[in-house]
Amino acid sequence: MSAGDWAGRDLGERTVGYDERDAILYALSVGAAATDLDLVFEDRLRVLPSFGLTLAQWAPDVLAEAGAFDDRAVHGSQTLEVHRPLPRSGELRLSARVGDVWDKGSAAVFDVIVECAEFTATWSLFAPGAGGFGGGRGPARAATDERPVGATAAVTTFPTQAALYRLTGDRHHIHIDPAASARIGQTVPILQGLCTLAATTLVLASEQGAHPADLRSLRGRFSGPVIPGDVLEVESWHGGDFELRRDGTSVISDGRAVFA
Structure with missing residues (x-):
């Protein structure tokens, strides 16, 4: 199949x-x-x-x-x-x-x-390993137009965050066991992507003067790992677009968060 x-x-x-x-x-x-x-x-x-x-x-x-x-x-x-x-x-x-x-x-x-x-x-x-079946490649990613420098803010994670987030349902071993994370090239367990994405929405809501429970739409592409305890930088633009970076390297790209 x-x-x-x-x-x-x-x-x-x-x-x-x-x-x-x-x-x-x-x-x-x-x-x-x-x-x-x-x-x-x-x-x-x-x-x-x-x-x-x-x-x-x-x-x-x-x-x-x-x-x-x-x-x-x-x-x-x-x-x-x-x-x-x-x-x-x-x-x-x-x-x-x-x-x-x-x-x-x-x-x-x-x-x-x-x-x-x-x-x-x-x-x-x-x-x-699952490609090569002769299907369509899907829509190409839209080119990003040059845009002005956006507003920046810090997204601060904490050392026990991945262990705590596991209790909400994502118990993949790479988020808790160093031996498992080492098998994907990470010396320490990494933060769940959905945790990082949600943490970013809290900061974006605050920056926009919105309530985080008033989120209406959200998207993000996971482009790099985050280590619990990292302090990240989110750059955002009018309309809800954002990019999250770790030491200048994107960890969530093509981001967008819209609040009521």
């Missing part, structure tokens, strides 16, 4: 429940402060929209377990479109499917789409 045969494949439905403690743990793991009472105190709680991505993580895992690609696959990019606020607690009925599968020659890119009443999210998974 070639990678292209997975396009359009139904990945099933699941009802996923959570409570206020789960939403608060998530907010703390992506960098909310103890003083952000509407993110960490149940009496005032507003749930971060990106929390929904932890509830939908099962979908790309289903595709992996079905044998579409091997353990060399990496999370290439992520999008999130918010339709309505997540409740403080309850259940979401999620449906998942494979979208397009693009042939990059030596690799394939699988789009996994998860939908519910509250949001639509797409994981793009880059799978080495």
Whole structure:
């Protein structure tokens, strides 16, 4: 079975429940402060929209377990479109499917789409060794026009962040076990890409005078590793575009975060 045969494949439905403690743990793991009472105190709680991505993580895992690609696959990019606020607690009925599968020659890119009443999210998974099946290469990345210098701000991660974020659902060993991270060329465990992306939205919301729970759309391409404890720089432009850098090198490119 070639990678292209997975396009359009139904990945099933699941009802996923959570409570206020789960939403608060998530907010703390992506960098909310103890003083952000509407993110960490149940009496005032507003749930971060990106929390929904932890509830939908099962979908790309289903595709992996079905044998579409091997353990060399990496999370290439992520999008999130918010339709309505997540409740403080309850259940979401999620449906998942494979979208397009693009042939990059030596690799394939699988789009996994998860939908519910509250949001639509797409994981793009880059799978080495799965290309060469004669499919389309997919849309080319748009050229970036020269633009003025944007506003900059610091995104500060903390040393225990990857270990804490694991408790929200992403328990891949490269985020906790040095032996596992060494197998991908990282001497220490790296921070989860979705954690880095969500942490950046907190800073961008503050810079724009918005509330992070008012996020309406989000995207980012994971272009480099982040080590828990790194201080990163985010450069942002009017309209929501941003780029996140570590020591001048991009770690999230093609970023965009739009708030109500």
